[in-house]
Amino acid sequence: MILYSLQCRDGHVFDEWFASSADYEAKAKTHDIACPDCGGTEVRKAIMAPNVSRGAAAAPAAPCETCGEAGGCPWSG
Numbered sequence: 001m002i003l004y005s006l007q008c009r010d011g012h013v014f015d016e017w018f019a020s021s022a023d024y025e026a027k028a029k030t031h032d033i034a035c036p037d038c039g040g041t042e043v044r045k046a047i048m049a050p051n052v053s054r055g056a057a058a059a060p061a062a063p064c065e066t067c068g069e070a071g072g073c074p075w076s077g
Contacts, residue, residue, distance in 0.1 A: 007046040008035035 004024055007013050012035050018024040024045075027033050031041035 005046040005048045006033065006035075006043045008038060008040040009042040010035070010038050010040055012037040012040075013046050 001017050001019060002021060002024070003015055003017050005013060005015050014036050016033060018027070024033075028043060033043050034041050035043065
């Protein structure tokens with residue numbers, strides 16, 4: 001499944017799920033996608049911001065056994 005942000009001819013922006021990019025292309029070509037606001041069937045993909053994963057957050061630094069400071073301790077080697 002793929003989620004596309006779409007825009008109708010009147011400028012309404014809405015999201016819709018498709019089985020694949022080919023599914024979207026086929027439905028857009030035959031005007032089988034309707035805007036939920038106005039019912040218009042002339043739609044195109046709207047500009048979308050990518051959903052970029054930043055990965056797992058870094059684990060916090062363990063406290064120093066000498067002074068108890070977390071990371072950057074001047075006493076630890």
